[in-house]
Amino acid sequence: MKLFNIILLALFVIVIIIASNYLGQQAYNWLPTPAALEAQPVGDLFSFLVTLGSLVFLGVLGMLLYSIVSFRAAKGDKSDAQPIKGNLTLEIVWTVIPLILVIWITSYSYNIYQKMNILGNLPIVHLHNPLEESAYAAENPQASETIEVTARQWSWSFYYPSSNITSSQLHLPLNQRVKLLLKSEDVIHGFFVPNFRIKQDIVPNRTIELRLTANRIGKYQLEDSQFSGTYFSLMKADVYVDSLDTYSKWLTQAKNQKPTLETNLAAAEHKRYITDPAHFHWPTVVPAN
């Protein structure tokens, strides 16, 4: 290869490495503010994926664009180009390198998944699957609080068995590992808080455990991530991550309050529609109050 071409190629590789690294760093900003311990490894993973992905994308795109620019046929030239049929070395290289890359990504992802240790639908424990070792072994730290999360069409409720209170808001203590017991009364729903980076479908007639440690004080949004029918877009709840002080104050306050019926967004919208003569809609399941 000509020296000029070698230099050009080297420059191209340097530029795309710099660009990919830059994009990989930017990737943290493309995700919502992390608010749980589980979110940090996901951020690292995403940054890694963006860096590698950008490298491949820019590399292949670069070759494609270079070809389009440099190898145009002359006007009116209908003749054939050189009959280059293939190249065994190249084929091996571009099979083996992607294979190595995906194996790398898979093992990195596996490590991240174990680090997140969120559990989810657990297989039978006594099968003692080697892949599961670290997931069970790290039932440590123990969950300090258990909260039952009940999903129904189309609202959420949260029951704190230790204090015997039911709330339409999810309050979580800061830096404490919490065990969520996810239940559904009717169809499949999904527990998803973008800032926590965790998601779990909730299957009716099963209790699915989810563990997380919220680590940033603030107000976040819980949404139903698994399509669950007519008013699914309105099935939201506020999530508050409180300092331990605020959290215990809230628990005490809630215990002393009389339970009130809260109207949820879905029930409110449905009520508006059925009292509006101009509004036509197909038959729907009625939202629970």
Place this chain on the structure above:
Amino acid sequence: MTNIADSNQAHSKTHWREYFGFSTDHKVIGVQYLVTSFIFFLIGGLLAMIVRAELLTPQLDVVNRSLYNGLFTMHGTIMIFLWIFPANLGLANYLVPLMIGARDMAFPKLNAIAFWQIPIVGILLLLSFFLPSGTAQAGWWSYPPVSIQNPSGHLINGEFVWLLAIAISGVSSIMGGVNFVTTIIQMRAPGMTYFKMPVYVWTIFSAQLLQLFCLPALTGAAIMLLFDLSFGTDFFSPFKNGDPIIYQHLFWFYSHPAVYVMALPAFGVFSEVIPAFARKPLFGYKVVAVSSFIIAIVGTFVWAHHMFASATPNWMRIFFMASTMLVAVPTGVKVFAWVATLWKGKLHLDTPMLFCLGGIVMFLFAGITGVMMASAPFDIHVNNTYFVVGHFHYVVFGTVTMAIYGGIYFWFPKITGRMYIESWGKIHFWLTFLGANLNFFPMHPVGLQGMLRRVSSYDPQYTGWNIVASLGAFLLGMSTLPFVANIISSWLRGHKVGNNPWLASGLEWTVSSPPPVENFAEIPIVTREPYDYGEQISRVNSDLHSI
């Protein structure tokens, strides 16, 4: 068995009335599939325009919630089962017998029966808009229990009609699978060994084998769901010892390979067009051919990556993460082969080539976001968000639809005997490429930020990207106009062409444009390698309109 033609029949032209009837000629059926599917593409697109109009603003202000759910359910169902599958079948039906040197498919009557089920499926789905209960409203994947809640209480409801339509579509596709696999195995011309077949035939072969093996799972699941919905069974009822997760496995066992059924023919089109417009052989032909099979086989073992956030145990998530990552390797090999074909070629950037190049670029992006989502911990964040919607639209629109357009332009002169208008084709390409990227790119950032899919209203923080996406969608809608105008006017009055206006390799270019009724006056004996560009072969574009 194919019909033995008498010498008159072999040379007569097809009457236009045959296109509206029960023809058993694979070329007529191919055109029927293409035109029918394109009409449904426009209908499915219209539904998408309404969806994007709703999503222009964060609040619900265009349609009501149940209609919105019906709209996106029908959009997905129509686009998958009435646009992509039949359009691919249309091209394949037309081309495969010609490419392998056969007079027709193995089972011409079965071919026609399979086609005519498509309009029935379409009519059923469209009529369901007028049912008192409305259309199916549980998405194209129709998960129980929500899909079988049936709030209207009627026996004939939207979901019932939808399941019926899916079952009929499944039967039609299985018929097609039987036909194509038999044809490719049994009816290749003398000398046409497997490794002399164009890659397009390899991709159809792999895709149709997938249909045969995997479609029964979906058809079975649809029938069981129908029984749960209407006849009191409890296969998937969670409170009656049924299991809704089994449905998910059955559904995705087919529906993941289904995406390869959609994508493989697109890869086949790229593999035919790129060499023709680079005047160079396909780089690494044998590897590209075999990779189609490898993709099909590996792709059968990845389905639970759609269920990473579902009630799947950890070991299952890890296994399917590994298998999904693996399928990237044979897919990447194809992309590298296409780029290597361009390298040191003599490129002609005509419309078919532009669509294929644009398709490859968008597929590159889609493939990378696909590998990202193969990573289970990352997927748990983006599952069921717009990130997924962006990814798969880059595949089904950015890759497959662009490939179908490219294929239509490339083989239009062969099918009609006339050339399309090149300048309008270029305009169509640029509007489509711009519109598609504007429409589908924004879905990625907004999904990362947490915007869920299938929602009819959203948090105002996502508004900016949604406006861009909706405007892109409207542009995309408009972009179909130059295509329709071009095809119609060129079909009626385009400049007539000879047998090989592109000077391309392949048996279909050795016969007249359009081909005679029985394709070949004499079955060819194949000696040449495929993609024999640069071999000093004289390729003639004769000005014979019909022999």
